[in-house]
Amino acid sequence: MKYVIGVDLGTSAVKVLLVDQQGQVVAQASEDYPLQQPEPGYSEQNPEDWVTGTTTAIQQLLANSQVKPGEVEGISYSGQMHGLVLLDADQQVLRPAILWNDTRTTAQTQEIMANMGQRFIEITRNRPLEGFTLPKLLWVKENEPGIFAKAATFVLPKDYVRYRMTGKINMEMSDAAGTVMLDIAKKQWSDEICAAFDLPLSLCPPLIEATTNVGTITPKFAAESGLAETTAVFGGGADNACGAIGAGITKPDQAMCSIGTSGVILTYEPDTQVDYHGQLHFFNHAITDRFYSMGVTLAAGYSLSWLKKTFAPDDSFDDFVGSAEQSTIGAHGLLFTPYIVGERTPYADAKIRGSFIGVDGKQVRADFIRAVLEGIVFSFRDILEIYAENGKDFKQLVSIGGGAKSPLWLQIQADIFNKDIVRLESEQGPGMGAAMIAAVGLGWFANFDECVDKFIAIKTIYHPIAANVARYSEFYKVYQQVYGQTKDLTAQLLALEEADQK
Ligand SMILES: Nc1ncnc2c1ncn2[C@@H]1O[C@H](COP(=O)(O)OP(=O)(O)O)[C@@H](O)[C@H]1O
Numbered sequence: 001m002k003y004v005i006g007v008d009l010g011t012s013a014v015k016v017l018l019v020d021q022q023g024q025v026v027a028q029a030s031e032d033y034p035l036q037q038p039e040p041g042y043s044e045q046n047p048e049d050w051v052t053g054t055t056t057a058i059q060q061l062l063a064n065s066q067v068k069p070g071e072v073e074g075i076s077y078s079g080q081m082h083g084l085v086l087l088d089a090d091q092q093v094l095r096p097a098i099l100w101n102d103t104r105t106t107a108q109t110q111e112i113m114a115n116m117g118q119r120f121i122e123i124t125r126n127r128p129l130e131g132f133t134l135p136k137l138l139w140v141k142e143n144e145p146g147i148f149a150k151a152a153t154f155v156l157p158k159d160y161v162r163y164r165m166t167g168k169i170n171m172e173m174s175d176a177a178g179t180v181m182l183d184i185a186k187k188q189w190s191d192e193i194c195a196a197f198d199l200p201l202s203l204c205p206p207l208i209e210a211t212t213n214v215g216t217i218t219p220k221f222a223a224e225s226g227l228a229e230t231t232a233v234f235g236g237g238a239d240n241a242c243g244a245i246g247a248g249i250t251k252p253d254q255a256m257c258s259i260g261t262s263g264v265i266l267t268y269e270p271d272t273q274v275d276y277h278g279q280l281h282f283f284n285h286a287i288t289d290r291f292y293s294m295g296v297t298l299a300a301g302y303s304l305s306w307l308k309k310t311f312a313p314d315d316s317f318d319d320f321v322g323s324a325e326q327s328t329i330g331a332h333g334l335l336f337t338p339y340i341v342g343e344r345t346p347y348a349d350a351k352i353r354g355s356f357i358g359v360d361g362k363q364v365r366a367d368f369i370r371a372v373l374e375g376i377v378f379s380f381r382d383i384l385e386i387y388a389e390n391g392k393d394f395k396q397l398v399s400i401g402g403g404a405k406s407p408l409w410l411q412i413q414a415d416i417f418n419k420d421i422v423r424l425e426s427e428q429g430p431g432m433g434a435a436m437i438a439a440v441g442l443g444w445f446a447n448f449d450e451c452v453d454k455f456i457a458i459k460t461i462y463h464p465i466a467a468n469v470a471r472y473s474e475f476y477k478v479y480q481q482v483y484g485q486t487k488d489l490t491a492q493l494l495a496l497e498e499a500d501q502k
Pocket residue numbers: 009010011012013259260261262300301302304305317318321401402403404405406409
């Protein structure tokens with residue numbers, strides 16, 4: 001038998017999948033790691049935790065499956081995007097990684113627009129948001145000059161893990177797009193952007209495609225993980241690009257809804273013709289020479305995890321989420337906005353914070369859980385509205401990520417979007433996408449479409465219920481007003497809190 005491994009380097013955990021040639025998940029394992037938030041708006045992880053977690057998860061995977069290491073023909077990766085890993089000339093990590101949901105870089109995003117303006121958007125096809133990598137590099141340059149002076153190169157989270165498994169430093173294209181230092185149409189580092197911010201081009205590592213075979217596992221990593229030294233290693237992709245492949249989003253008019261730590265509505269783009277003027281993110285796909293656009297809710301699964309950790313740490317996730325059945329549509333008049341770490345789409349606003357609106361003495365815990373589930377999906381509806389304004393209407397969305405485990409949440413998606421929601425056999429889209437990259441890289445399939453036909457299977461389709469759709473559209477009208485009416489209030493509260501921390 002022959003197998004591939006997909007490594008999904010998420011924000012909350014690394015998840016590894018062992019997949020056979022029929023696309024069956026033979027075994028899976030995962031390892032959690034911590035997130036450090038030393039100051040408001042900061043979000044960091046220790047790259048060593050990713051390597052240790054991946055090593056342990058692979059050991060468990062091989063032990064659980066009884067598969068012989070030599071039968072694992074290939075391995076590839078899906079990685080949380082944008083995180084800055086700075087390396088010195090000896091490839092040593094210089095500081096903790098600054099993650100995608102770290103919003104300390106508002107000043108640098110403003111600097112970028114002031115310096116390059118529209119030209120920046122033309123090259124990168126994105127606005128310079130706090131989460132992207134370039135503002136993080138500039139933050140280190142300005143605030144930690146001693147560290148920056150030692151930096152020889154930088155990589156992204158999954159590229160670092162791949163380096164530790166192979167000894168080769170590269171950056172893969174779909175992730176490189178999320179640095180906003182790439183000319184995404186030319187697929188080259190932008191010397192214009194590097195020059196504008198006085199960054200040496202030598203900082204930017206060599207680019208590879210998702211399916212590029214970068215070599216095999218080093219003897220050291222083989223000894224630590226139990227993998228064979230013969231296993232071929234492929235570039236991998238940004239987690240949303242991999243999620244799209246794992247959800248079978250390989251053609252126009254298909255769309256995905258992902259609830260991981262962040263939340264994403266994404267569609268495939270065949271070329272660079274469409275222009276969302278930076279309102280949506282626009283990146284190179286893990287499918288060579290193709291693209292995707294997406295809107296991002298910064299705290300989707302994270303809002304729910306925060307609620308559970310804070311108020312019900314001992315409940316199981318299934319029980320906690322399931323208890324929202326005891327509430328009703330609109331959570332007895334309670335609305336939640338999921339801006340608990342700021343927002344990206346449709347409001348590029350690092351200072352906004354979340355709200356519960358309509359708190360009433362009659363409400364119970366189930367209403368608060370329900371309001372959080374609904375508020376997250378309302379924020380996705382905001383993204384779908386941008387697509388609709390640009391003439392894109394999707395018949396159905398494929399739902400993936402940890403949030404797709406909940407039948408209640410899937411029905412809420414169908415009702416708030418008024419669209420069919422597809423649940424797949426495996427909700428682990430990014431990990432499956434990573435395994436599919438290895439399968440295509442190995443030549444098991446001529447292209448991703450062939451691999452999708454073999455590997456992806458629908459489990460259930462959730463259809464919108466007309467009465468629920470009508471009721472939710474009334475609540476959505478109120479939800480749409482909350483951002484404007486809470487923006488100043490939450491900014492004042494944040495300023496008071498920040499002053500208190502100093
Ligand atoms: N049983 C469940 N039902 C609904 N949502 C869940 C469940 N378990 C976890 N989640 C949500 O899934 C999120 C994690 O999803 P995952 O795709 O693993 O994220 P990441 O890739 O960012 O680590 C959590 O933040 C949580 O809100």
